[in-house]
Amino acid sequence: MKTLIIVSHPEIDNSQTQQFLKKGSEEVDTTWHHIESLDKIDVLAEQKLLKNADRIIFQFPLYWYAAPFGLKKWEDEVLTRNFIYGDGTYPLKDKEFGLVVTTGMPLKDFQHGAKENITLDEAMAPYRAIAHLGKMKILTVFSVPQFWYMDEDRQMQLLIDYERYLSQKMPDSLLNREEWFNDRLNKFVSKLDDGDKFTGNLILDTFTNNKEDLSQLNDTLKMIKNGEE
Amino acid sequence: MKTLIIVSHPEIDNSQTQQFLKKGSEEVDTTWHHIESLDKIDVLAEQKLLKNADRIIFQFPLYWYAAPFGLKKWEDEVLTRNFIYGDGTYPLKDKEFGLVVTTGMPLKDFQHGAKENITLDEAMAPYRAIAHLGKMKILTVFSVPQFWYMDEDRQMQLLIDYERYLSQKMPDSLLNREEWFNDRLNKFVSKLDDGDKFTGNLILDTFTNNKEDLSQLNDTLKMIKNGEE
Numbered sequence: 001m002k003t004l005i006i007v008s009h010p011e012i013d014n015s016q017t018q019q020f021l022k023k024g025s026e027e028v029d030t031t032w033h034h035i036e037s038l039d040k041i042d043v044l045a046e047q048k049l050l051k052n053a054d055r056i057i058f059q060f061p062l063y064w065y066a067a068p069f070g071l072k073k074w075e076d077e078v079l080t081r082n083f084i085y086g087d088g089t090y091p092l093k094d095k096e097f098g099l100v101v102t103t104g105m106p107l108k109d110f111q112h113g114a115k116e117n118i119t120l121d122e123a124m125a126p127y128r129a130i131a132h133l134g135k136m137k138i139l140t141v142f143s144v145p146q147f148w149y150m151d152e153d154r155q156m157q158l159l160i161d162y163e164r165y166l167s168q169k170m171p172d173s174l175l176n177r178e179e180w181f182n183d184r185l186n187k188f189v190s191k192l193d194d195g196d197k198f199t200g201n202l203i204l205d206t207f208t209n210n211k212e213d214l215s216q217l218n219d220t221l222k223m224i225k226n227g228e229e
Numbered sequence: 230m231k232t233l234i235i236v237s238h239p240e241i242d243n244s245q246t247q248q249f250l251k252k253g254s255e256e257v258d259t260t261w262h263h264i265e266s267l268d269k270i271d272v273l274a275e276q277k278l279l280k281n282a283d284r285i286i287f288q289f290p291l292y293w294y295a296a297p298f299g300l301k302k303w304e305d306e307v308l309t310r311n312f313i314y315g316d317g318t319y320p321l322k323d324k325e326f327g328l329v330v331t332t333g334m335p336l337k338d339f340q341h342g343a344k345e346n347i348t349l350d351e352a353m354a355p356y357r358a359i360a361h362l363g364k365m366k367i368l369t370v371f372s373v374p375q376f377w378y379m380d381e382d383r384q385m386q387l388l389i390d391y392e393r394y395l396s397q398k399m400p401d402s403l404l405n406r407e408e409w410f411n412d413r414l415n416k417f418v419s420k421l422d423d424g425d426k427f428t429g430n431l432i433l434d435t436f437t438n439n440k441e442d443l444s445q446l447n448d449t450l451k452m453i454k455n456g457e458e
Contacts, residue, residue, distance in 0.1 A: 063305050064301075064305065064308060065359070066295065066301065066355050068305060069298045069301035072301045073298035073302075075293050075298075079293060115362075116358060117361045117362070118355070118357075118361075122354050123354065123358070125294070125352065125354065126294035126295050128347075129345060129347040132347075133344075133345070133346070
């Protein structure tokens with residue numbers, strides 16, 4: 001699966017959060033496409049990038065409940081109505097559309113009656129409306145609130161969740177997670193040198209056994225529910 | 230009352246709708262401030278303009294369920310969090326905030342289940358959230374759908390409604406409308422030359438009498454309701 005990350009940030013080199021996420025994106029099969037780094041927007045080239053992707057992500061810091069103006073400029077130029085409809089062919093049809101939104105505010109502020117008085121989901125409605133018009137499949141928003149306050153453990157958890165958001169089969173079910181972790185673990189072990197490979201394979205076996213145990217447990221539970229035990 | 234219209238349109242000279250609205254804005258006491266005409270955005274000067282206004286309007290054509298990128302650029306630069314909060318003084322507090330949105334689509338498309346699958350109100354939520362944060366008073370959205378399809382009568386009606394949106398006391402009650410029309414009629418008659426002034430004053434008298442009749446009728450209705458007749 002090819003994932004295209006349309007990143008918008010006016011000062012990306014100074015953004016620790018974006019640099020951190022970029023490293024994560026490099027661990028999985030993605031294209032990192034930073035809008036503000038483009039000399040000029042080549043509409044046809046951008047549209048081709050979109051057509052070639054299976055999953056399209058808009059990633060940005062939340063400025064006034066929306067993306068920075070750089071992404072809006074890109075939208076206004078690249079996403080012609082004609083391209084989104086494609087004269088009835090809908091070139092983005094069935095592609096997945098996701099949003100990665102970083103914010104300096106805590107998530108609890110994004111509620112009615114709280115400080116921001118709007119939910120993150122409501123603020124993202126205009127982007128979803130475009131995706132809907134293009135008959136895309138809409139993913140839930142991946143929010144990154146207050147990155148700088150996270151300790152190292154939470155940052156690592158964020159990184160894995162982000163990598164899954166970019167590359168894991170959706171919906172985010174237990175089965176799809178297992179498959180993703182299994183795949184990642186296999187790749188990791190195959191890269192180890194011979195000395196570590198023995199230990200690596202032991203871990204892999206344990207993971208696979210646990211997965212099988214879990215699967216059997218699930219089957220047993222189903223049987224009990226159906227009264228077939 | 231001083232009304233500031235922040236207009237965003239990348240090709241305003243080619244927009245018949247914006248030129249038409251501009252003429253209307255000149256009939257009432259407003260400042261027409263076109264963002265894309267600015268050589269550069271002078272943040273302090275823009276903030277001063279906002280502080281001096283009683284009613285602030287964002288006016289733009291709907292591009293992808295939001296303003297053109299020019300307004301977002303202006304927002305990202307001018308509306309610092311510090312300015313909106315003003316270190317707890319809230320410089321925009323109690324000012325009115327309105328939105329004038331033109332669109333090529335009919336309003337019926339802006340519903341869930343319809344073509345656009347988002348209401349205009351939902352699309353405008355990010356702007357309202359800014360106004361809310363600044364403790365402003367939020368006006369309903371003034372939408373201008375499919376201007377080119379309007380016949381001359383509907384265009385004239387639109388113009389009057391637009392002028393009222395810019396300058397009438399809100400809420401849009403019968404009393405506030407009457408006052409606004411009375412004021413406009415007075416100004417109009419005072420500008421007539423002596424020959425026409427006689428007819429003008431007759432019209433003005435009729436309007437005032439009708440208003441008084443209506444007012445008396447209202448009082449009578451109230452008394453009947455209260456059983457005092």
